[in-house]
Amino acid sequence: MPLNRRFRDVTRIGPVQIGTANDGRGREKHTAACTAPRCGFSADYDSRAAAELAARTHRCPIR
Known part of the structure; x- marks a missing residue:
């Protein structure tokens, strides 16, 4: 059964x-x-702080 999530408080970094x-x-x-x-x-x-830290330090391997 697929997971159906309802996201709230969505932000973009x-x-x-x-x-x-x-x-x-x-x-x-x-x-x-x-x-x-x-x-x-x-x-x-x-x-939330851990997710924001991961977003700020993420570097895409594909350039």
Whole structure:
């Protein structure tokens, strides 16, 4: 069954978008995902600060 998340509080830092959603157990998770073509970076974090730090330090391997 695919995961259907409803993101709220979506922001963008460079090519990386950060969104907040609840996981299947009701806990709040923060996702950082790069929107650059062929990059493929995305990760879930427990805190918003960690997701924002990942977005600020992310460097796409594809140039």
